Amino acid sequence: MTDLTTLLEVGGPVAALGGGAAYARTKHPGVYWSTVGLPISTARLLSSYGSVMEACGLTVAPSRLRMLAVKATTRREVRPVPPRRGIIRPTSTGLRLRLRLAPGQEPADVAASAERLRHAWGVHAVYVSTVKPGVVELRLVGFDVLRRVRMPRKIDSGLLSVPVALREDATPFVRKYRTIPHQLTLGATLSGKSMYLRHLIAGLAPQPVALVGIDCKRGVELAPFAPRLSALATDPEQAAELLPVLVKEMEDRYDLIKARQDIAPDTPAEEITSDVWGLPESERPVPLVLFVDEVAELFLVATRKDEERRDEMVTQLIRLAQLGRAAGIYLEVCGQRFGAELGKGATMLRAQLTGRICHRVNDEASAKMALGDIAPEAVSAACAIAPERPGLAVAGDTSGGWSRIRTPYLSLGDAAETCRESAHLVPDLPALKPFRPEVPVRPVETKDSPVVWPRPVTD
Structure with a gap:
């Protein structure tokens, strides 16, 4: 009886959390991403960034100065260098981070590995855009945003x-x-x-x-x-x-x-x-x-x-x-x-x-x-x-x-x-x-009629 009580005390909340997470992932993917998906994907990215970049062929050989510094200070093996990673910026739909490409790399190299990065970090999709020469931005989308469309609250717009x-x-x-x-x-x-x-x-x-x-x-x-x-x-x-x-x-x-x-000759440009x-x-x-x-x-x-x-x-x-x-x-x-x-x-x-x-x-x-x-x-x-x-x-x-x-x-x-x-x-x-099209006249709203019509009082 004690074992059964312990099982219910421990397993009940775990099952409830698991079921709630599964329900949220299906019905409310935004909520699931903010509470579960975002921490997990961030941990995967931080822990496996170097190895994933090396597996995707996005690393380059270290410079001679780096090799000499590593050999002089430690006895570790000199590994290829991945692109320098910027600050991870979480959003309501995914993650954003910038990469500074190593010499000899181009944005097309990162874009070609987008599908591999998606599977490695457990997100829905990865998109690559060029910020400036030598810097690209990775936009990681945590779930299918087109399944249930919700427009961003703040959108820069103007005339036309x-x-x-x-x-x-x-x-x-x-x-x-x-x-x-x-x-x-x-x-x-x-x-x-x-x-x-x-x-x-x-x-x-x-x-x-x-x-x-x-x-x-x-x-x-x-x-x-x-x-x-x-x-x-x-x-x-x-x-x-x-x-x-x-x-x-x-x-x-x-x-x-x-x-x-x-x-005229004196007209301002x-x-x-x-x-x-x-x-x-x-x-x-x-x-x-x-x-x-x-x-x-x-x-x-x-x-x-x-x-x-x-x-x-x-x-x-x-x-x-x-x-x-x-x-x-x-x-x-x-x-x-x-x-x-x-x-x-x-x-x-x-x-x-x-x-x-x-x-x-x-x-x-x-x-x-x-x-x-x-x-x-x-x-x-x-x-x-x-x-x-x-x-x-x-x-x-x-x-x-x-x-x-x-x-x-x-x-x-x-x-x-x-x-x-x-x-x-x-x-x-x-x-x-x-x-100009004819606009139908909207009926004038009158006061609400009484629910019960009055009846004459009889003796």
């Missing part, structure tokens, strides 16, 4: 910058329109493309920008955000009328820039500009973001008359993509597929879209349309996205870099409420007033 997703290395993915003015977003049905677009609009709504939408699905995607939109076209006919107005707005802005460039951002704030036109949902609907034609209209719209879109950045006009083009089979001008328009986001697609050809011309190695990653993870995507740009991202959940009601609250920020653009 919207944090829309989380990268697989636990850093936020920020859509910066002034850095990447135009973007193509592809994805199949239920892939999370609409959620990504929803985050963009909700993030831009509180900012002093003009939002214009072309939604050829009869407005089902963009109509809930009508209170914040300066213009909305819900079919190709309306889009054919709206695009020339946008091109005229762009030309007017170029005339404004040219008027400012009437350079800081007053000479080639885009709207160099204009004084009092003269600067408001930035404009054009959202095009289901872009393929603008290319599909049934008659010769439709073909002429299509060619005009495509030409105007290409002009906006080529010249819009300097005028403060930015494009966000979305669709399920966007290739040469859509017709003349499709590939030329796609070439102007610097940023690329590819959600789950139905075939490899669609992934190649989005990423094949800028990051061919990312195509296989896009094709491997599972249907069980909506919102997961591959983000690439013309620099050749790419990463996996996932958009957190945002309900349509919350996004629409953000647009309603920001309706007073819709800028005054006279040319777009004919295209």
Whole structure:
């Protein structure tokens, strides 16, 4: 009986702790990492750093001075020297530390050993980035941050910058329109493309920008955000009328820039500009973001008359993509597929879209349309996205870099409420007033009616 009592006293708490840790690791990985995973991984890193670096081939032969010093002071064997390790900085999702590379090493050597380091130190993933020549940063991620996305609390953002997703290395993915003015977003049905677009609009709504939408699905995607939109076209006919107005707005802005460039000999250098951002704030036109949902609907034609209209719209879109950045006009083009089979001008328009986001697609050809011309190695990653993870995507740009991202959940009601609250920020653009969508009047809330209706008193 005494042995059984002792077993229960000792084994009970141990079993409870083990079960609690297993539950936390499955349901609350962030809590598990902060309480269990972080101390264990830190201990592994500190105790095995030298041997792991040597096993990964990241050590170099010691200098002659070091060899002489070791032989003169001790009788130990002179071992290869690993990269000098900096201070370990724990985070809510992993660890960070910097390495000073030894002479003859390069960041690619460390990046090639990232998978070995992951297994050696028992973390989910290891990412390598260059800080400066000779110094790299290792970002160790303790768990799969894309399984249940939680955006960081503090994110540096500003005008035309919207944090829309989380990268697989636990850093936020920020859509910066002034850095990447135009973007193509592809994805199949239920892939999370609409959620990504929803985050963009909700993030831009509180900012002093003009939002214009072309939604050829009869407005089902963009109509809930009508209170914040300066213009909305819900079919190709309306889009054919709206695009020339946008091109005229762009030309007017170029005339404004040219008027400012009437350079006099005594004009200060800081007053000479080639885009709207160099204009004084009092003269600067408001930035404009054009959202095009289901872009393929603008290319599909049934008659010769439709073909002429299509060619005009495509030409105007290409002009906006080529010249819009300097005028403060930015494009966000979305669709399920966007290739040469859509017709003349499709590939030329796609070439102007610097940023690329590819959600789950139905075939490899669609992934190649989005990423094949800028990051061919990312195509296989896009094709491997599972249907069980909506919102997961591959983000690439013309620099050749790419990463996996996932958009957190945002309900349509919350996004629409953000647009309603920001309706007073819709800028005054006279040319777009004919295209301003009709905003339904919200019913006036009355006082709560009594639960029990009064009854006449009877004798």
